[in-house]
Amino acid sequence: DAGVIQSPRHEVTEMGQEVTLRCKPISGHNSLFWYRQTMMRGLELLIYFNNNVPIDDSGMPEDRFSAKMPNASFSTLKIQPSEPRDSAVYFCASRFRTSPTDTQYFGPGTRLTVL
Amino acid sequence: KNEVEQSPQNLTAQEGEFITINCSYSVGISALHWLQQHPGGGIVSLFMLSSGKKKHGRLIATINIQEKHSSLHITASHPRDSAVYICAVCGGSNYKLTFGKGTLLTVNP
Numbered sequence: 001d002a003g004v005i006q007s008p009r010h011e012v013t014e015m016g017q018e019v020t021l022r023c024k025p026i027s028g029h030n031s032l033f034w035y036r037q038t039m040m041r042g043l044e045l046l047i048y049f050n051n052n053v054p055i056d057d058s059g060m061p062e063d064r065f066s067a068k069m070p071n072a073s074f075s076t077l078k079i080q081p082s083e084p085r086d087s088a089v090y091f092c093a094s095r096f097r098t099s100p101t102d103t104q105y106f107g108p109g110t111r112l113t114v115l
Numbered sequence: 116k117n118e119v120e121q122s123p124q125n126l127t128a129q130e131g132e133f134i135t136i137n138c139s140y141s142v143g144i145s146a147l148h149w150l151q152q153h154p155g156g157g158i159v160s161l162f163m164l165s166s167g168k169k170k171h172g173r174l175i176a177t178i179n180i181q182e183k184h185s186s187l188h189i190t191a192s193h194p195r196d197s198a199v200y201i202c203a204v205c206g207g208s209n210y211k212l213t214f215g216k217g218t219l220l221t222v223n224p
Contacts, residue, residue, distance in 0.1 A: 031210065033210075042201075042214050042215070042216045042217065043201065043203075043212075043214040044214075045211055045212065048210050048211070050210070055210070056208075056210070056211065089156060091158065093158075095210075098209050098210065099209060100145040100146040100205035100208075100209045100210065101145070101146045101163050101165060102163075103148075103160045103163060104148075104160060104212070105160070106150075106157070106158040106159070106160075108156065108157050109156045109157070109158075111156070
């Protein structure tokens with residue numbers, strides 16, 4: 001299996017622009033996570049999907065952020081409008097089951113820079 | 116105060132040394148994960164612990180549930196072990212991980 005796939009790997013945009021990050025989880029995994037990593041705050045959970053349904057979006061910073069999972073093999077995280085403080089590395093991860101003891105498999109991340 | 120505290124924040128060692136990274140947490144947990152993040156950013160899960168001890172190659176992870184403490188040990192360290200090691204705990208839910216800030220390990224040849 002190719003693992004979790006994220007695109008783009010790097011994104012540089014200007015403040016106010018819309019940004020869309022994409023994730024393809026590992027086939028057969030039913031849980032998907034979006035995380036954000038910054039120097040100041042470390043890794044933080046943004047949103048959690050189970051069987052394509054958003055279960056917990058309490059980590060989404062504000063209404064500028066939205067996430068969708070239209071099917072089991074694709075998810076997007078959108079920021080509109082983007083701001084410089086959104087600059088971070090965004091990781092997608094997937095997991096086979098809903099057990100806390102299951103391993104989460106992380107994608108390579110998208111490094112977002114908002115100028 | 117972060118619910119997950121790691122120490123040390125930075126660690127420099129010589130090749131061959133025995134390494135210990137510590138993780139303390141303040142909440143009841145169902146599982147604790149150790150992750151490794153290399154320069155360039157990829158994150159890999161090393162261990163999941165709910166009790167006791169696990170070993171994989173030169174890496175050993177232990178957890179003491181009563182003391183709310185876990186350690187990650189690396190025996191015979193090697194420069195390729197240089198990375199950030201992150202502790203994460205799964206608390207009351209079955210999905211939400213709370214992460215420590217990470218320990219930056221540098222192993223010099």
